[in-house]
Amino acid sequence: MTQTTSTPARLRARDGFVLAARHFAPTTAPQARPAGAVVIAPATGVKATYYRRYAEFLAGHGFHAVTFDYRGVGESREPFAVARQARWADWGALDADAVLGWARTHLPGPLLTVGHSYGGFGIGLADEARHVARHVAVGGQHAHWRDYRARPGRARMWARWHAAMPVVTLARGHLPGRRLGWLEDLPRGVALDWARSRRDFTASARTAAGRDELRRRLAAFTADALIVAPVDDDFGTEAALDRADAYSPGRRTVRWRVRPEELGVAEIGHFGLFHARFAPTFWPATLEWLRDGVAPDAAR
Template sequence: MEPVSLAISCDDGYVLRGHLWEPGSSEEGGLGAVVVIAGATGVKATYYHRYAAFLAENGFTSITFDYRGIGESRESTLKNLQASWYDWALKDLDAVLEWAQINCAEKHLHVVGHSFGGFSVGLARNGRRINRLLTVGAQHAYWRDYRPGHRLGLWWRWHILMPALAIWNGYFPGKRLGWLEDLPQGVAMDWARSPRDFTTGGAGHAREMMRAHRASFTAPTLAVAATDDPFATETAVLRGLSYYYPNSSAILVQLKPQDFGRAEIGHFSPFHSSFRDTFWMGTIRWLRDGVNPWALK
């Protein structure tokens, strides 16, 4: 199944690149829904292409995209690129959701958000338009919420070294370090901030706008995280839900590796194709029917 390339213009003129998968005429499992996949920080959209194709095979129209400064949406250099988590949510995700609304107007709009992508919907103006949200390992990367045993190492890497290198280089050279994709300086600095500082930051108008966006989100949310995810602990996920989705009827599910016949799952594995017949199939039940398939786990 070959996707169609997309070029989506944001309100400020920045052009994002993405891909669109359409289901075949005989694939009706999605019941007329489009799913936007909002990825994690520093992860290219290609990482989610196999899952997007799987959704199309099950009747959903699916969309992936790269945030500004990442993957196919990266310009020649990241230095001096004004891009932050605010921009990724308020400009980039908002533009993709609007594109989906306009071009798939007859379909319900759902979002699957991984890590940062899981809470970016709450900041976006068009988040209020979606019908159902699935978050996977979504949290703010707050060091006090990291899993014990990982906390010191993650604090040093992401809250000391990353912002320092971002300031020194004018961007974060994550690819050179083998950690993740390079990041715009503003994104790296937002990651290093506490969630309360992030959600209350900015000028008065921006603060009020974000508060209004979060309050307007009322779609049901299924928040999923693995019990061995060093970032998305139960405390971290609940904190994110309370900050970004205060008016959503949210369900938290913690997946145990042994329930999937695994020694570990972690933060990224749920989007590996080896989970196609297990975790991926479970997501179909939520996106199609609004049913939590892991209610008894």
């Protein structure tokens, strides 16, 4: 691996909200064919700092990588009085769009994306996503409760995310996730969109025109996609992956249901694959897909 550097950036979304981002770059001389610029879209309630080691890994292999916090989370939390009104769709259509646009105009090589959980799905709402060449979605879905893994946790997950979360959010005006030990604090609109997530994601829009716009955006996301989810992922089940993938029918997809034993561990779960312990096993597989579109042998 080459040496890397990281630089903070402040990026302005189309509506004027300023987002915190960080650019990870290789320090060696540029390759004849740049590896590309990878935007990493985080999971709901997860700060960009969780993906730092993975971004450094990408930069160490010749990519430029960009991490960012959605409005209302982490270093993009303030002004929270404004951010707390954000909806899930805003995170894709406004926040991810701003980061993708900056990466496309400022960094060399093809535009590439890696998205975790909602980030693997919601990044498709960005207009700039139409410029993406290849995408990796890790557990990408929009949290419709009927898609959760039935055993052992669907009832428990429903009780937390779809019963308790909206009650607390409506009472407090936002989700105090850190105080509850439920990931990061979330804006009111985002927490309620998650809690009320339906079979059809576009039903979250308040008008027919809004629903049509969400469908148009998702259908325009035609990047070749490696769809990844561990078999012990309570959120990223086959049903959830099918539901998310159906919004972008024009793209080539390869699906990899990762078994823990493939990676030499007893369990992975929904949040595991970006942990540094998977640097020798899972992370190199994403390099091959991002650089050349080559899927792991176990994928289908």
